[in-house]
Amino acid sequence: MKSNLKTIMCLAAALLAATGEAGAAEAAIDKADTAWVLVSTALVMFMVPGLAIFYAGMTRQKNVLSTIMQSFFILCLITVQWVVIGYSLSFGPGSGWPIGGLDYIGLSGVGNEPKGTIPHLLFMAFQGMFAAITVALITGAFAERMKFSAVVLFSLLWAFIVYDPLCNWVWGGGWLQSLGVLDFAGGIVVHMSSGVSALVAALYIGKRRGWPRELMPPHNLTLTAIGMGILWFGWFGFNAGSALASDGGAVTAFVATNVAAAAGTLVWAFIEWAHRGKPTMLGAVSGTVAGLGSITPAAGFVTPMAALFIGLAGGVLCYAAVIILKPRFGYDDTLDVFGIHGVAGTWGTLATGLFASIGATGLLYGNPAQLMAQAIGAGVTVALSVAGTLVVLLIVDHTVGIRVTKEEEIQGLDLTQHEERGYSL
Numbered sequence: 001m002k003s004n005l006k007t008i009m010c011l012a013a014a015l016l017a018a019t020g021e022a023g024a025a026e027a028a029i030d031k032a033d034t035a036w037v038l039v040s041t042a043l044v045m046f047m048v049p050g051l052a053i054f055y056a057g058m059t060r061q062k063n064v065l066s067t068i069m070q071s072f073f074i075l076c077l078i079t080v081q082w083v084v085i086g087y088s089l090s091f092g093p094g095s096g097w098p099i100g101g102l103d104y105i106g107l108s109g110v111g112n113e114p115k116g117t118i119p120h121l122l123f124m125a126f127q128g129m130f131a132a133i134t135v136a137l138i139t140g141a142f143a144e145r146m147k148f149s150a151v152v153l154f155s156l157l158w159a160f161i162v163y164d165p166l167c168n169w170v171w172g173g174g175w176l177q178s179l180g181v182l183d184f185a186g187g188i189v190v191h192m193s194s195g196v197s198a199l200v201a202a203l204y205i206g207k208r209r210g211w212p213r214e215l216m217p218p219h220n221l222t223l224t225a226i227g228m229g230i231l232w233f234g235w236f237g238f239n240a241g242s243a244l245a246s247d248g249g250a251v252t253a254f255v256a257t258n259v260a261a262a263a264g265t266l267v268w269a270f271i272e273w274a275h276r277g278k279p280t281m282l283g284a285v286s287g288t289v290a291g292l293g294s295i296t297p298a299a300g301f302v303t304p305m306a307a308l309f310i311g312l313a314g315g316v317l318c319y320a321a322v323i324i325l326k327p328r329f330g331y332d333d334t335l336d337v338f339g340i341h342g343v344a345g346t347w348g349t350l351a352t353g354l355f356a357s358i359g360a361t362g363l364l365y366g367n368p369a370q371l372m373a374q375a376i377g378a379g380v381t382v383a384l385s386v387a388g389t390l391v392v393l394l395i396v397d398h399t400v401g402i403r404v405t406k407e408e409e410i411q412g413l414d415l416t417q418h419e420e421r422g423y424s425l
Contacts (some may be wrong), residue, residue, distance in 0.1 A: 023078035028114035028261055032246040033216040037118050038244055044129035045266060048075045048136055054227025055140050056422075058282070058335050061219040062412025063144045064422035070148070074155050081106055081159055082128040089164040091127065091172040100168045110290040116244055126241065127171075131163055134190045140335030141198030142205050144407055148417040149400045158197065162388035166193055166381060172240055177333050180370065181377035182360055184253065185242035185350040187208035187297025188381050190309065197341020204393045205402055207332035209409050221281050230284040235292050239299040252358060253299035264291020267315035275323070283319075286340060290318035293344030294351065310351045314344045321372025348376050370392030 008230040052071035056064045077085070085105050092101035104110050106122075112119040134156045146154075170183050183189055208216065217222060239257040243249035268287025269279040294305050294314025302310065321339035332338060353371030356362035363371045388407075396402055403409075408416035415421065 002079060019050075025418060028117065029112075029119060030117040033117040033244065034122060036246035036250065037122055037241055037244060040237035041122065041126045041129055043234045043237025043241065044126070044133065045075070047231055047238065048072070048133050050227050050230025051133065051136055052227070053223050054231060054285075055143065057220045057223030057225075057227060057334055058218040059143050060216060060256065060412070062414055062420065064219065064414065066148065066225075066413035066420075067139070067418050067419060068144055068418050070151050072142075073152065074136045074139070075132045077152065077155055078159055079128060081156060082124075082131050086131060086164050087124050087128065089160070089290075089409070090131075090167040091124075098168075098170050099349050100174075102166075110179055117314065118244060120304040123244070126244075127167075128372045129349055130186060130190060130238075131159060131167070134186070134194050135159055136164055137190070137200045137341055138201060139204040139335060140337040141333045142360045143334040144413060145205060145208055145334075146404055147401060147404050148413070150396050150402045154201075154402075155395050157392040157395060158389065161392055162193060162197060162385055163189075163298075169380070172379065176377050176380060176386045180373045182301060182352050182356065182370070182374065182375070182390040183297045183349065184352075185239045187293070187345045187352070188377050190343025191293045191296060191341045192349060192378065193345075193380045193385050195338045195340070195345055196382050197344060197389040198337035200386055200389040201393060202331050202333040203358045204210065204337070204390070207330075209331050209406060210336065212327075212330075218282060219280055224285060225281055228288055232288060232292065235261070235296075239296060243300055246264060249300050249359070252302075255304050256295050256299045256302055256307035259304050260291040260295035260314070260329055261288050262291070262310030263295065263308050264315035264318075268319050271319050286318070286322065286336070287315045288345050290314045293318075293341050294348040297345070297348045298352040299414040301352055301358050301360050303355075303357060304353040310348060310355065313351070314347050317347050318343050326338070346376050346378055349374050 022200055051070040055071065056067040059067045082171060087107065088102055088104035089099045092104045094101035094103065110120050112121055115123040118186040134299065136160060138158070167189050170189050171177065184355040184375060235257055236254055240254035243253055265284050265287040269284045272283040273279040283413070290317065291311035291314050292333055294310050298310060307332060318340045321343045322336050326333065326339055350371065352362065353374030354362045354364055356395060357365050361367040393402065404413065404416060
């Protein structure tokens, strides 16, 4: 009898312990935070087709479908790469030099257990959308002249060689994060890496045939404006979602994002108006991206007025890069990925070290070490992006080849790479 009673008591204790552990795990996941990050994940995913439309409108009519296809295909390609191994390389436990551990390969051990206050699987999905759009951004630099097979191989290799290690260093517990480098939503990991890599790719592949002698204006700025609207909308998930919670941090980032975007738009339009006599739609949307890219690394760390200044300065710097720097050096970065994303990401990264006052302090608030850490992070990003992208380009060039033939470029990539037309008018 005593033995049976003891057994019953042990079973009851075990059941209570298990129930307590389950309750604690359940309590750790906040439903509001989960809902917000679910929405943010969808918003960042929506940015990829937005980017596709934004880019497509700025190309020539014969390349509109091929430009859209690149972003759409990369979303699918990097999603699979991320699930199979990319997430583990970026956020795997036991992370160190130069990449994360291999514990999460095939999402082994990644389920609905808490990761902070959201399910681990949701955190993985959210971060995966960042990986996809970062790779897609680079395609704007070599639009209208790269073989589709080369785009696919380049994207896959670049994710392994550049994105995953950098993501681990900055966000996955790696050495730059340990050094104190701040990147709220991707100024380093997304914009600097893609912008610098875009410049390297544009220089390696060479200019479009006829550029700059021939005028190659955007074929449909209405598409570009619609794409920009989608990107701006999605950027709220990009930046405010990076708080990983439905709280004041998300609100701070949300407001900073909108203020900087508006400031960048206005300053670009007014400078262009004064410089060239008329403000243009292309200039306005370029300023919007400049403001958004500039505030991305700082969004959760700065006040609205600091965000206003960061957006204004970002618009000025990116305008100078596109209108002055690019013609002076003569490189053909087709859609100005470096001039806007690269420059904006660099400025925003350094500006974080100047203006951070929420959750961290920068130089203007008595912490010069933060600016130094940001400068180191920027320098490391440039070095990795240049070296890694060159390695990828060399591999692609010596396997599938990079550039389409002269005849294919003249005919357009829609027909030569996909046997389709963007318009049948």
